[in-house]
Amino acid sequence: MNTLEITKDAPQKEAETIQLSGSQAVLEALLAEGVDILFGYPGGAIMPIYDALYDYNDRLKHVLVRHEQGGIHAAQGYARTSGRVGVVFATSGPGATNLVTGLADAMIDSNPIVCVTGQVFAHLLGTDAFQETDVINITAPVTKWNYQVTDACEIPSALAKAFHIARTGRPGPVLIDITKNAQLQLFDYEGYKVCNHIRSYRPKPIVRREYVEQAAALINEAQRPFVLFGQGVILGRAEAEFKAFIEKAGIPAAATVMGLSALETGHPLHVGMLGMHGNYAPNVLTNECDVLIAIGMRFDDRVTGRLDKYAKQAKVIHLDIDPAEIDKNVKTTVPVWGDCKETLPLLTGLVDARNHAEWLGRFRELEQAEIKEVIHDELNPTSEIMTMGEVIRILNELTHGEAVIVTDVGQHQMVACRYAKFNRSKSNVTSGGLGTMGFGLPAAIGAWYGTPDRTVVAIIGDGGIQMTIQELGTIMQFGAKVKILILNNEFLGMVRQWQQLFHDRRYSFVNIASPDFVTVAKGYGIPGKSVRERKDLEQALSDMIAHDGSYLLEVMVGKENNVFPMVPQGSSVAEIRLK
């Protein structure tokens, strides 16, 4: 089987057809799609595929995770840093249901993922067989597409469709459920044909020039234009086009959490992060701009705050590849439906070269207010208690914005997203839309495989790490060089912050105990250190970065520190609180 030749385009001549098992066809499909790594966990119903994998070990690296949720988060991390499709294998029943959280996360954050799950024999479908669950129906709301294969002949075309759907248009997770009989079945293999067209699926909208012209006209008349950018810029590989656009038009730009790193943090037009814990200026000035240009973002409620008080004064231009996003939350004046890789250069060609220095100055003024009220003390605390912000500041100094920053969910995530510096795109990996605690550690493993030459730092809270801590075993076995930085405040910090601010300090079940993380890591053969005093912090971070291999560093930070600024739920973005 090792010499099997795959032609990507033309089906092979009939004379050359060979007999292949369904399982082999799955692996041939992966090779033809350029896959060289996958994350998975074997089990009864996917055993034929794992048996075939035994012979493909030299071309397909399989990372055995410790839980299927870890597998799919790893695939997400991989997809995010590599820009390629992440592949996951899991067995039927519990194996497949363990994927659901990751599927939902990948769906809402538009990650290109292909999951292959085993399923019971076709003749047992619907009989409550051992490890049978109705995976197709369970995953329908959290997949871009899914399909059950019951006959091996379907495998090449089903997988070709899966890869096409996962990575085109607005990317998303796809699940292919393959019954065991189909995995075992021998069939006449006619080669793998890459799919690039499905009649009912049109991932690439035809750009309508009149809308681009209208958008350009609005931008050229604007006195206070403001750009919001999201992950769409990264997914569309349009970082350069984006930069060219804002630079020519001279428009200040703010990132969503998912859009971070699409534009380097130090860019003179980068005015910070949007949203509930975003920066002061972009939130306040959203309600003062006259033209709001949203690029590859979807006006999540965490970004908009109270919708009926959101940018009501502004004309809104929305560039997005997904037509369902246009007018979904914010009414658009000019919709520019299309791939921003195409629409942005068209727009750049039509906009006047401008310099909104005075308007940009407004952002810098408010930024100074935020530095004075919040940022300076967070990054340079004078009390003995360490802050999350100072840890990130030192990390920035050590990595110079070159590291991939993976975060889990909670206070540490917001602090990391607020303060981490990014010089390169695809450097921020976080669970944005779903807010999945437990995402960080496995995603960091995948993120490292996606870009093994870069430093990957997983910043995780003491709560989130305990949700998927078993993936330390994956690191131990396969050697992903992930730097694990636990910011331990001995609380489920974000929930505690809300309880403090909005529930009268009634701390209900946010007091979480932790094991000795350094000892746990040691058990997995991962070196580590815990830091309790500021004097040891810089050296410890430096040792972590310098260490060739995975490393766990725990930093004990202030127990009751809050993340500010904050747009309280139900408030307008202009009502953002600095304290």
Next chain:
Amino acid sequence: MEKQEYTITLYTENSIGMIGRISIIFSRRKINIESLNTSPSEAEGIHRFTIVIHETEDVVRKLCRQIEKQVEVLKAYYNTNDEVIWQEQALYKVPTDIVTEKAPVERLLRQYGASAVVIRNDYTVFETAGHREEIDALTEALAEYNLIEFVRSARIAIIKDSEGFHKKLKEFEEQEPAEEVVENRYLNKQDKVFTM
């Protein structure tokens, strides 16, 4: 915005699980589907869904966009009642002796244009088609005469302004026709498979 009745017309591939994928888009938002019909369409191999819901236009428009995002949906249209010609069908089972003996029943059936489908000694089955209000009125009237069984179909609707889907389909296929759906050999041998 006022809620009113909308007829949603979908053109889809005829693949397994489509009803599920469509219906969860409604149930996710806790919207009740008043009526749902699936049938072939004017274009060969293309399935047509007719769905009736009571909602605001804003919600219906967003629903249609979400539905169109489904890989196997080609197109979603929504129309108000005055933009479509629609019918629902109903079947009534009534004791035959009452039909023959009671003059008002015969009058009712004539008035509503109902026709007999089956006549037996014990019962007669009538069929009628029309708008829901007409069917409801007849049902109510017949209820007084020992109506044994009643069933009404989902709405089917023709869009007044539509030119049909043939031309649109050509646009969808302009690149090249999609791959043929591979026949599901295993499940087509259902009898053999499921009696194993």
